[in-house]
Amino acid sequence: MSELVxxxxxxxxxxxxxxxARGLPGCRDIQIDALWRVVESVRPSxxxxxxxxxxxxxxxxxxxxxxxxxxxxxxxxxLAQGTHGKRPTDLRKLAAAVYGVALETFARNQxxxxxxxxxDRLLHAVRSTQQTPxxxxxxxxxxALLVAFDIEAWSRTDRTDDxxxxxxxxxxxxxxxxLGTVGVTxxxxxxxxxxxxxxxxxxxxxxxxxxxxxxxxxxxxRLLDYNSNVAQGRRLRMRLVLSQxxxxxxxxxxxxxxxxxxxxTNALRLxxxxxxRDVLKKSPGRFIAVALSEPFYQNVVYxxxxxxxxxxxxxxxxxxxxTLPAYLLHDPLAIDGDTARIAKASGSKGRHLSTRPRGxxxxxxxxxxxxxxxxxxxxxxxxxxxxxxxxxxxxxxIETGLLLSEFTVIHSADPYRSAQVLAVxxxxxxxxxxxxxxxxxxxxxxxxxxxxEDYITQKSSEYLPTGYGLDDIESLSTPLDDPxxxxxxxxxxxxxxxxxxxxxxxxxxxxxxxxxxxxxSERIVTTEVPLQKLSNSNLTLNQLIHLSKVTKRNHxxxxxxxxxxxxxxxxxxxxxxxxxxxxxFSRQSLLSMLRTEFAEEWNVAPEILAGIERxxxxxxxxxxxxxxxxxxxxxxxxxxxxxxxRHLLDHLAALGGHAARRSFGPQMxxxxxxxxxxxxxxxxxxxxxxxxxxxxQADMDPKRDLFxxxxxxxxxKIRNTVVKWWR
Numbered sequence: 001m002s003e004l005v006x007x008x009x010x011x012x013x014x015x016x017x018x019x020x021a022r023g024l025p026g027c028r029d030i031q032i033d034a035l036w037r038v039v040e041s042v043r044p045s046x047x048x049x050x051x052x053x054x055x056x057x058x059x060x061x062x063x064x065x066x067x068x069x070x071x072x073x074x075x076x077x078x079l080a081q082g083t084h085g086k087r088p089t090d091l092r093k094l095a096a097a098v099y100g101v102a103l104e105t106f107a108r109n110q111x112x113x114x115x116x117x118x119x120d121r122l123l124h125a126v127r128s129t130q131q132t133p134x135x136x137x138x139x140x141x142x143x144a145l146l147v148a149f150d151i152e153a154w155s156r157t158d159r160t161d162d163x164x165x166x167x168x169x170x171x172x173x174x175x176x177x178x179l180g181t182v183g184v185t186x187x188x189x190x191x192x193x194x195x196x197x198x199x200x201x202x203x204x205x206x207x208x209x210x211x212x213x214x215x216x217x218x219x220x221x222r223l224l225d226y227n228s229n230v231a232q233g234r235r236l237r238m239r240l241v242l243s244q245x246x247x248x249x250x251x252x253x254x255x256x257x258x259x260x261x262x263x264x265t266n267a268l269r270l271x272x273x274x275x276x277r278d279v280l281k282k283s284p285g286r287f288i289a290v291a292l293s294e295p296f297y298q299n300v301v302y303x304x305x306x307x308x309x310x311x312x313x314x315x316x317x318x319x320x321x322x323t324l325p326a327y328l329l330h331d332p333l334a335i336d337g338d339t340a341r342i343a344k345a346s347g348s349k350g351r352h353l354s355t356r357p358r359g360x361x362x363x364x365x366x367x368x369x370x371x372x373x374x375x376x377x378x379x380x381x382x383x384x385x386x387x388x389x390x391x392x393x394x395x396x397x398i399e400t401g402l403l404l405s406e407f408t409v410i411h412s413a414d415p416y417r418s419a420q421v422l423a424v425x426x427x428x429x430x431x432x433x434x435x436x437x438x439x440x441x442x443x444x445x446x447x448x449x450x451x452x453e454d455y456i457t458q459k460s461s462e463y464l465p466t467g468y469g470l471d472d473i474e475s476l477s478t479p480l481d482d483p484x485x486x487x488x489x490x491x492x493x494x495x496x497x498x499x500x501x502x503x504x505x506x507x508x509x510x511x512x513x514x515x516x517x518x519x520x521s522e523r524i525v526t527t528e529v530p531l532q533k534l535s536n537s538n539l540t541l542n543q544l545i546h547l548s549k550v551t552k553r554n555h556x557x558x559x560x561x562x563x564x565x566x567x568x569x570x571x572x573x574x575x576x577x578x579x580x581x582x583x584x585f586s587r588q589s590l591l592s593m594l595r596t597e598f599a600e601e602w603n604v605a606p607e608i609l610a611g612i613e614r615x616x617x618x619x620x621x622x623x624x625x626x627x628x629x630x631x632x633x634x635x636x637x638x639x640x641x642x643x644x645x646r647h648l649l650d651h652l653a654a655l656g657g658h659a660a661r662r663s664f665g666p667q668m669x670x671x672x673x674x675x676x677x678x679x680x681x682x683x684x685x686x687x688x689x690x691x692x693x694x695x696x697q698a699d700m701d702p703k704r705d706l707f708x709x710x711x712x713x714x715x716x717k718i719r720n721t722v723v724k725w726w727r
Contacts (some may be wrong), residue, residue: 006123006126007033007038007123007126008123008189008321009119009123009321009330009477010122011018011033011034012034012118012122012123013115013119014033014034015031015034016035016115016118016119016207017115017726018031019077019599020077020092021088023078023088023091024077024079027299028050028266030696033718034212034374035056035057036158037052037125037126038536039056040057042059042125044248047165050308054360056081057122058080059125060118060121060125061073061118061121061307063125064219066122068099068303069113069117071098072098072099072110073117073118074715075091076094077093077116077118078091092111092221093673094583095114096110097548099303105333109302110302112325113294113295113299116325117295118247120262120664124262143245143247144190144202144203144246145202145207145242145291146199146200146202146241146242146245146263146264147179147200147211147240147241147242148198148240148241148245148267148270148453149171149197149198149199149238149241150194150236150238150239150262150271151168151196152195152237152238152239152289153237154167155196156185163572164196167236168196170236171197171236174222174223174226174394175200178218178221179202179221180216180627181214181218181365181573182207182365182503183207183626183627184202184207185360185514187200187512188202189205190203190249190257192258192259194268198272201247201249206244207363207365207503208299209363210363210365210366210503211242212242212300212335213305213307213308213366214365216329216332216335217332217333217335219287219332220333221333222455223236223672224287227725236513238288238289239276239277239279239280239288239289239291240290241276241293242291242445243263243264243269243292243295244263244293245261245262245264246262246263247260247261247264247317248261250484251413263293266293267293269292269317269319269324270317270319270324271291273291273317275315275510276289276291277330289327290329290332290334291326291328291329292312292631293325294323294324294326297312301327303314308335311330311335312329312537313327313330313681314590315328344440359502361446361500361672362498362499362501362626363502363503364409364440364501364503364625365629367407367500367628369627370405370406370407371401371405371408371409372401372404372405372406372407372408372631373409373628373629373631374398374410374631375621375631375633376392376393376397376399376631377410377411377418378631379414380587380591381617381621382394382421384613384614384617384633385633385634385635385638388635389635389638394424395424395633396645396646396663396664397645397650400631400643400644401437401631401643401646402431402436402669402673403669403682403685404643404682405436406436407436408437408438409439409500409625409628410430410437410438410439410440412440412442412445412452413456415434415492416456416485416486416489422485422489422492426488426492427666427671429492430666431491431666431670432496433496435497435498436673437496438500438626439499439500440501440502441499441500442459442501443501443502444458446499448490448493448494449490452493453486454492463705469484478644490513506623506624509624510585510620510623510624512623513619513620513622513623514590515577516677517540517619518542518576519539519540521543524539524543524546524548524716525550525553525560526548526549526550527549527550538615539613539615540615541576541619542573544615545564545569545608546562547563547564548560548562548563548706549563550562550667564608575593576590576594588621594609594612594616624670629643632644639691641693642693643689647689647692649661649664651685651688652672653717653722654724655715655718656719656726657719658722658723659726661725661726664725668721668725671721671724671725672718672721675717675718675721676717677714677715677717677718681715681718688698
């Protein structure tokens with residue numbers, strides 16, 4: 001028997017197009033030799049049986065990730081339920097309907113991706129049969145978003161090895177920095193070192209849209225800053241390819257952990273194409289050249305960022321045995337102007353976030369360094385603050401956010417859960433209308449009036465199975481009995497011209513933070529109870545659980561005693577990990593479990609339990625609003641924050657020569673924001689508070705009043721506003 005000739009991707013693609021035009025029932029009447037060779041390879045004993053072709057094609061489609069692509073492929077070839085006997089034209093219309101587009105549009109765009117992906121899976125099936133069987137133990141097969149980059153002119157003769165080493169370090173640090181702006185960390189990715197670059201597989205979160213709209217323009221700007229201050233030999237320009245697909249992560253004796261896959265190979269081939277190199281050669285002022293693979297373009301740009309289509313040029317590149325479509329980005333800064341520009345504003349004169357169409361979503365990562373998340377509008381953080389202080393300075397925190405950041409972010413559920421929050425936000429409604437005060441929405445809420453109530457109801461039902469989510473259920477369900485609250489909240493949220501989404505799963509992010517916090521770390525021993533200094537330190541959950549104290553001291557030795565007995569510590573950590581792993585995991589369900597099980601059954605010391613609860617609140621905030629800073633949720637933490645409201649009140653009181661009031665009020669806030677040099681004053685204030693915090697960290701006692709008056713610029717208009725309202 002002659003050896004089977006493996007068909008090429010192009011041959012399989014041509015055969016699939018012929019089969020699509022005729023339909024599976026007519027497969028014997030058309031020239032689809034490449035497909036019969038696939039069947040012969042995968043099912044050697046099947047011969048030319050149409051049933052075998054049907055099954056082989058079905059297996060290939062089943063091997064695709066669940067989603068629109070797989071569904072459309074099932075319809076296109078008549079393999080989906082209810083499609084038997086339908087004409088090929090009708091099948092194509094059904095496939096187009098999956099994407100919500102007309103048949104003509106589908107034929108020009110999505111159909112090409114569907115056919116190419118099915119061809120990929122069929123070719124993969126053939127190659128799998130050609131490989132020598134081996135043990136796949138230790139391999140991970142995962143879907144990933146691929147970012148491949150390398151350094152332009154790596155081997156240029158005027159570069160030394162020292163230069164190349166420095167460029168490797170700068171390039172990798174910059175990539176990590178810009179990925180961090182959309183919440184991607186080292187824990188979210190795998191990588192292969194290319195010497196002059198890296199190929200990265202992001203296996204959690206899949207922030208494709210954020211990478212296009214946030215990471216690429218930020219990287220271009222950061223390289224502009226870097227290159228303006230270095231010698232010629234260390235100037236850095238980069239080529240990047242964005243793709244997606246399956247990668248196989250393995251661990252081998254010599255190379256250790258690594259990756260390989262056809263998707264990754266194709267991404268690296270695109271990284272080396274002449275057209276991508278020409279972008280930098282022909283544009284000396286550009287610092288990155290970017291190409292998108294066909295799957296990435298169709299699933300990210302075409303589906304979610306269609307307004308940016310004009311910024312890309314489609315090309316076809318012949319590499320090895322196939323022709324790869326790719327999309328070249330014209331200008332990364334033009335994308336930033338289209339999708340992430342945040343306009344400067346002037347308070348009461350109608351400050352707004354951007355020129356984007358009303359209602360178009362903005363991802364929280366795009367707001368990095370420009371906003372402040374208000375934690376105390378959340379009912380649980382509000383209660384935690386009031387527990388220590390007797391009251392929560394809710395209005396002060398909102399005013400501080402408005403005055404010291406470009407925008408103030410509040411979770412959309414907060415005004416629904418709290419009548420007090422709703423009333424305060426109604427008082428400050430003008431800042432919602434102008435776009436300065438914005439709401440963080442669940443990803444399911446695309447239209448406030450249509451989706452918000454369903455989101456609240458669904459959220460409540462998710463907590464029911466935990467057995468510990470009664471607080472969550474009550475806070476979400478009780479207001480449903482008050483139709484005025486729901487209607488008022490929806491009306492308030494609808495005033496905002498913008499929708500803010502996380503762009504990542506909050507529960508997954510919180511789970512990751514908790515699991516990371518449980519990892520072993522250095523042990524802490526104290527002699528103080530209550531925990532004086534330690535209460536100001538950010539101890540991890542693991543450190544709090546393993547905390548020890550000195551109970552007896554003599555000239556020979558100290559006696560140590562664990563706050564939590566040895567016999568219960570590991571069980572405690574195991575129980576937390578078990579709870580965190582549940583789909584219904586939430587911050588409040590975890591806290592409820594801690595109170596009911598640990599405090600009662602294991603008699604955990606109250607001060608330790610309180611420390612654990614504060615740590616859980618901090619992890620929840622850090623994980624779910626990253627990368628935004630936030631107002632603090634306890635008085636002690638608040639006083640040590642650069643956003644401490646009392647600092648701002650005192651600073652403006654010193655400037656105006658009047659005693660500070662309890663708050664500013666909406667109109668005074670608007671007048672201050674309307675001052676031409678308010679942004680300059682806000683930056684000056686934050687620099688001053690940062691210095692105060694640093695001195696306190698060094699156990700020094702800074703005189704705050706001196707900071708408020710030294711080195712101040714000409715803030716006469718701001719001073720006049722203070723005098724006007726506080727005299």
